[in-house]
Amino acid sequence: MSVPVFEEFEPEADCGCAGCAGQRRAHALGLPVRAGGHPAAHGARRALVLVTATGAVLGAGGAGLAAAAEPAPVASGASGAGSVTPVADRAADPGTPQGDQGPLRGRAAGSGPAPAPASAPVPAPASVPDAIQAATRSAVPTLRKTTRGAIVDRAKTWVTAKVPYAMDRYWSDGYRQDCSGYISMAWNLPANEWTGSLTRFADRISRADLQPGDILLFHNAASPTRGSHVTIFGGWTDASHTSYLAYEQTKPGTRKRTTPMAYWQDADRYVAYRYKGLTGSGGAGGTGGGAAATAFPGAGKFGPGADNAYVTRLGKLLVARGGGSFYRQGPGSRWSEADRRATEAFQRAQGWKGSAADGLPGPRTWSLLVTGQGRDIGGSGGPDGSSGSASAFPGRGSFRPGQSSAYVEKLGKQLVKRGFGKHYTSGPGPRWTEADRRNVESFQRAQGWRGAAADGYPGPETWRRLFR
Incomplete structure (x- = not known):
């Protein structure tokens, strides 16, 4: 009897159809971690092999053995199975292995995230049932309505809490502490997804159409733990749209950072997506301040x-x-x-x-x-x-490297008049210089300001106090 020949096909990385999704899942489940296979699947295979070798049956009698076969959870913030060797610049190499699809942990599905707590994360349970459920889960997603502002607000809760990165740990809101778990949390999804399944909940868009709450996703279907990553778009940080504010879960923990479009590595492989359950523009941002207001x-x-x-x-x-x-x-x-x-x-x-x-x-x-x-x-x-009056702030754009205007000279003369001109070796003049910035910084620090509030670039309040 001849063996039938089947034609193989390469699944599309961003296709949500059942065929491509199944092929990607099968490929990930079939590889060992050292070859790029999915770490959760590796744990599942290991547990199943040990159970089979002893003749145990998954059930009441085999539950203890299945639990014993599960590797001990890695402490929050440590690298887990399939993680990469730490490097000096995590911005250039996110090193974000991720867990498998699975339910929320520690909170009832649909209850939403709790306020960022100081309590310890919830350990991950045995992964064998999760791996089986993920392979058979329906391709039809459950969508919860949300707004751009709500997405950004949820993303900020982990930034504030400094949630440690871990592919096999769960924060107290029930979401897994890796990059795809972070998106699942921000989008208020009913379960933990991974980079290979997030596209089921989203529509592909062009990068030019990105708005706060959208995501930039790179899913490496051939080797999911090598380079796969996802970030939340928080708004453009420059007029040329070459960088943006990214909210992301990466080692050592959740961060908000100006990031080159589309990412530090594999930039051309990141695809923009928009959550299908998006409604209105309420919540944070709106027409007020913040990154969401830049669109x-x-x-x-x-x-x-x-x-x-x-x-x-x-x-x-x-x-x-x-x-x-x-x-x-x-x-x-x-x-x-x-x-x-x-x-x-x-x-x-x-x-x-x-x-x-x-x-x-x-x-x-x-x-x-x-x-x-x-x-x-x-x-x-x-x-x-x-605009020439002392009370009218001319705008931040007048005080940047390369700018030249009468506002800069006026600022410098007022700094000298107020006793903050020690960094000038000549002038002040109409072209913005490092001496201007350092003198403004000295004035700002004299107001008791620190950090970003004393960066040497005048804003409305600096201008008002300087000229009052």
């Missing part, structure tokens, strides 16, 4: 007839960049000719002409305003209108 809300929020909080924020940003003279009162939530003229003045300050300076903000205009970049109204040659 352009859409052209429909501005123009004749518009009346919303984004219009108010636009007006305040324009006033901070030298556009106060266009407003007789306000800014307010209802779009006005003052908003259009101030926006147009800001666009022309960037050197834009024609339709690029029509007075209606687009993604580029919005990005420059919310990040404090670009030229202020009045250009780089000096203040214009009310």
